[in-house]
Amino acid sequence: MRLSAENISFRYTNERYILKNVNFHIDSGEVVGLTAPSGFGKTTLGKILAGYLKPESGRITIDGNDIKGSSFYPVQLIFQHPEKAVNPKWKMRKVLEEVEMPSEELMESMGIQQGWLERWPSELSGGELQRFCVTRVLSEKTKFIVADEMTTMLDAITQAQIWKTVLDYAKLHHIGVIVISHDQALIEKVCSRIVDITLG
Numbered sequence: 061m062r063l064s065a066e067n068i069s070f071r072y073t074n075e076r077y078i079l080k081n082v083n084f085h086i087d088s089g090e091v092v093g094l095t096a097p098s099g100f101g102k103t104t105l106g107k108i109l110a111g112y113l114k115p116e117s118g119r120i121t122i123d124g125n126d127i128k129g130s131s132f133y134p135v136q137l138i139f140q141h142p143e144k145a146v147n148p149k150w151k152m153r154k155v156l157e158e159v160e161m162p163s164e165e166l167m168e169s170m171g172i173q174q175g176w177l178e179r180w181p182s183e184l185s186g187g188e189l190q191r192f193c194v195t196r197v198l199s200e201k202t203k204f205i206v207a208d209e210m211t212t213m214l215d216a217i218t219q220a221q222i223w224k225t226v227l228d229y230a231k232l233h234h235i236g237v238i239v240i241s242h243d244q245a246l247i248e249k250v251c252s253r254i255v256d257i258t259l260g
């Protein structure tokens with residue numbers, strides 16, 4: 061399966077183009093780093109790939125076909141701020157169940173304690189909450205993941221634990237992972253290919 065961004069142009073207002081005729085692709089099972097200097101549109105492209113923003117021109121396709129807006133989008137975005145990604149009125153069990161209840165094995169390898177399932181989002185630390193946001197996209201319905209500064213706010217040990225779980229899961233289920241990060245060492249460690257969207 062191939063996720064492609066074809067000739068994507070985008071601007072937030074009528075002024076400057078953030079992205080101009082950008083092309084990008086990733087195949088199932090690949091881990092690809094997306095780099096560019098700050099402000100050059102990495103997050104914007106990630107949001108377009110995940111269907112959060114519509115490009116002014118160009119297409120996002122999977123195997124050449126437009127992505128249909130079914131109930132679950134096959135390209136899932138995980139971003140830096142988990143508190144903005146969960147419904148504050150739902151307990152964590154419901155947050156997970158909205159997609160599908162993950163296996164106990166997956167929750168354990170993500171370091172989620174069973175007792176946290178009965179808590180509200182406001183009763184968890186940012187790092188604990190991010191484990192839920194990452195876990196809920198590790199679903200059979202997900203075909204590609206956009207990890208935008210996914211572990212930036214976490215300590216080194218938690219970062220390593222989360223990345224190991226995500227990469228193991230992606231490998232097993234043949235999910236493509238797009239990595240957006242300012243941590244060059246992380247990108248070089250986990251990615252098999254690095255694309256600079258300021259070039260070409």
Ligand SMILES: Nc1ncnc2c1ncn2[C@@H]1O[C@H](COP(=O)(O)OP(=O)(O)OP(=O)(O)O)[C@@H](O)[C@H]1O
Binds near residue numbers: 096103
């Ligand atoms: N909602 C918005 N409205 C207007 N401009 C925006 C909006 N979001 C982002 N921008 C602008 O679009 C440009 C690209 O932002 P984006 O976050 O995609 O860049 P980035 O490459 O991910 O940056 P960084 O590496 O600093 O995270 C920036 O100049 C930013 O100020």
